Amino acid sequence: MSVYAAPAPAISGPAAERHAFLKRTALWTLGGLVAAGVVGSASMLTIAPVVFQAGRWGGTIVVLGTFFLAHFVCRKMVYSSAKVPGFIVAVLAEGVALGCLLLTTVAIAGVRGATEITVQALGLVAATALGMLIYVWFSKGELKLVGAFLTMAFVPMLVLMAIGVFFPFGGTLGLAISAAFVIVSAAGLLYRLNFVVHALGTDQHVEGAYEITMGVLVLLWNLITLLSRLRR
Numbered sequence: 001m002s003v004y005a006a007p008a009p010a011i012s013g014p015a016a017e018r019h020a021f022l023k024r025t026a027l028w029t030l031g032g033l034v035a036a037g038v039v040g041s042a043s044m045l046t047i048a049p050v051v052f053q054a055g056r057w058g059g060t061i062v063v064l065g066t067f068f069l070a071h072f073v074c075r076k077m078v079y080s081s082a083k084v085p086g087f088i089v090a091v092l093a094e095g096v097a098l099g100c101l102l103l104t105t106v107a108i109a110g111v112r113g114a115t116e117i118t119v120q121a122l123g124l125v126a127a128t129a130l131g132m133l134i135y136v137w138f139s140k141g142e143l144k145l146v147g148a149f150l151t152m153a154f155v156p157m158l159v160l161m162a163i164g165v166f167f168p169f170g171g172t173l174g175l176a177i178s179a180a181f182v183i184v185s186a187a188g189l190l191y192r193l194n195f196v197v198h199a200l201g202t203d204q205h206v207e208g209a210y211e212i213t214m215g216v217l218v219l220l221w222n223l224i225t226l227l228s229r230l231r232r
Helices: 015-045 047-053 056-078 083-138 144-166 171-199 205-231
Strands: none
Touching (some): 015 047, 015 083, 015 205, 047 056, 047 083, 056 083, 056 144, 056 205, 083 144, 083 171, 083 205, 144 171, 144 205, 171 205
16 A cells, blocks of 8 residues: 655644545545445446356456556556546446445345345444544554555455455355454555545545545445355
């Protein structure tokens, strides 16, 4: 997870600029999450069934491809002059991948069970993100060890997340891996929120929204996976 220098961190700006930054970042984040949800629902009904027909490895490649696009290619776009297109493409790519996970959840728990799992995961993510935002806003921004750990764990975690949709780890091992992924992705969201508040400038609301949106979606993915396993 890269760190990008910013000349005027949001936390150190005037109160009016800080509030405006938070408002713009929150609106872009909300828009990105809603769009990812809409695309995910549509993908579950259209793209995901085709992906599953391509076989397990074909589906894994598709999900890995959307992850790579959203978290690496689009990151470079967001931190350049193509920030808005980068944000939009990242959200769409994550939505396509989310559709595959939602279809898997429906197959495990049924439509009603999948709906309950998704709502529970959304509630947990919202509460977690709010608590973390309050914490990082009043903290000193020192999360170097967390950042170093996430730098090493980020790529392997995304790969295992993608593989786990089509080649799920079973039994106690699978449950333990899912729980570990929730912890790692929660740490990732905390680090992203800390980065947005303490490293980004007050004019970098699109970049901030990208970081938070990607962090929230990764945590949501792993919570849905964990709750699905608990239903088995």
